[in-house]
Amino acid sequence: MKEGEYIERSISATILEAAKYFPVVCITGPRQSGKSTLIKHLFPNFVRYTLEDLDVRNYAKNDPVAFLNQTEKGMVLDEVHRVPELLSYIQGIVDDHPERKFILSGSSNFALIRSVSQSLAGRVGMFDLLPMSMAETQEMVERKSLDELLFDGLYPSICAQKNVAHLYYPSYVRTYLDRDVREMVNVKDMMQFNTFLQLCAGRIGSVFNASELANEVGVSSNTITSWLSILEASYVITLLHPYSGNAAKRLIKSPKLYFCDTGLACHLLDIESPTQLSHDKMRGHLFENLIVMEALKMRFNRGKKSNMYFYRDSNKNEIDLLTKENGILNGFEIKSSMTYSTDFQKTISKLDTYIKEPTGTKAIIYAGNMENAAADIKLFNYKHISELF
Numbered sequence: 001m002k003e004g005e006y007i008e009r010s011i012s013a014t015i016l017e018a019a020k021y022f023p024v025v026c027i028t029g030p031r032q033s034g035k036s037t038l039i040k041h042l043f044p045n046f047v048r049y050t051l052e053d054l055d056v057r058n059y060a061k062n063d064p065v066a067f068l069n070q071t072e073k074g075m076v077l078d079e080v081h082r083v084p085e086l087l088s089y090i091q092g093i094v095d096d097h098p099e100r101k102f103i104l105s106g107s108s109n110f111a112l113i114r115s116v117s118q119s120l121a122g123r124v125g126m127f128d129l130l131p132m133s134m135a136e137t138q139e140m141v142e143r144k145s146l147d148e149l150l151f152d153g154l155y156p157s158i159c160a161q162k163n164v165a166h167l168y169y170p171s172y173v174r175t176y177l178d179r180d181v182r183e184m185v186n187v188k189d190m191m192q193f194n195t196f197l198q199l200c201a202g203r204i205g206s207v208f209n210a211s212e213l214a215n216e217v218g219v220s221s222n223t224i225t226s227w228l229s230i231l232e233a234s235y236v237i238t239l240l241h242p243y244s245g246n247a248a249k250r251l252i253k254s255p256k257l258y259f260c261d262t263g264l265a266c267h268l269l270d271i272e273s274p275t276q277l278s279h280d281k282m283r284g285h286l287f288e289n290l291i292v293m294e295a296l297k298m299r300f301n302r303g304k305k306s307n308m309y310f311y312r313d314s315n316k317n318e319i320d321l322l323t324k325e326n327g328i329l330n331g332f333e334i335k336s337s338m339t340y341s342t343d344f345q346k347t348i349s350k351l352d353t354y355i356k357e358p359t360g361t362k363a364i365i366y367a368g369n370m371e372n373a374a375a376d377i378k379l380f381n382y383k384h385i386s387e388l389f
Helices: 012-021 033-044 054-062 066-070 086-096 107-117 137-145 148-150 165-184 189-199 210-217 220-234 262-270 283-301 348-354 382-387
Strands: 024-028 047-050 075-078 104-106 124-128 237-242 256-259 308-312 318-325 327-334 359-366 378-381
Touching: 012 024, 012 033, 012 124, 012 189, 024 033, 024 107, 033 047, 033 075, 033 104, 047 054, 054 066, 066 086, 075 189, 086 104, 086 107, 104 107, 104 237, 107 124, 137 382, 148 262, 148 283, 165 189, 165 220, 165 262, 189 210, 189 220, 189 256, 189 262, 220 237, 237 283, 256 262, 262 283, 283 308, 283 327, 283 382, 318 348, 327 348, 348 359, 359 382, 378 382
Parallel strands: 024 104, 024 124, 047 075, 075 104, 237 308, 327 359, 359 378
Antiparallel strands: 237 256, 308 318, 318 327
């Protein structure tokens, strides 16, 4: 793709369909994930206001009726959670004038969803836009090595060649994450929070243990849990919860932790180049992170909820990823190796004995080139996993 070229997003068709049925569409996601660009592309004739702008925010707060009635056509409101009282007025407008359309967007998941759910229940279609997927950037994915892909990440600015990873992610942390954290909670010591953030990166793919982190950071377990919520609300991390079907009593309850983008995680891990990453101890965990997030993106892009889990029992039998589709559980083992080993099948071959629900696809996703989509346990190269999810 050419520098600066618009990259078509897979979620586009889902959002356009929702806009036919809902007077309000709300798109949330991490900062710089492409929300504004997507909205401009899908709704080019809608008037757009960002409530990050202080003048706009003051106008919206002081005279919400006049603000919302500046146009009878569609209106885009970015970071609308900054003036949550607008939502009650929007409810009244769309109830009286169902032809009016509002597109809402924001980067604060909890604040926005709570406000929207209270005021616009039944009137709004909700969607999450994460960074680019491999399917959306297939040409780039084919061109890069795995280590380059993991190091660069998949934020739109990187994929469109508008920026480079070693400059982009340090700025991202300073410009967005530090500011968001200060706004969402009163963190007395930002150095402690940044230590927590880096320690989280070192636990990618691991079960989250608040007490352990509390001891390392020097704060209480409740503080760690609060900070984790902030990272989740800001779309910095994603939690993968354990499968808890009929075997709930045997299963651990704590979630696994993943970052929404491997490029950001590499920066927090002080990985400074793809060459360094190629022999870093976290490489396998980052590869697992990539695949888990790709599965999540594909579900979100179809307007579906996560329905993703991992499996681990008291005997330490573990399956990296389970996805539930139409009541069927599919299992996936994720290996960063380029060489296939029969050991990869050891646990997933017993999926039917672990899970007391209907099971479907069993697959191994790895970095090698040999593939077998027809086998009982399918073998897929990571570049082709859009066929699995």
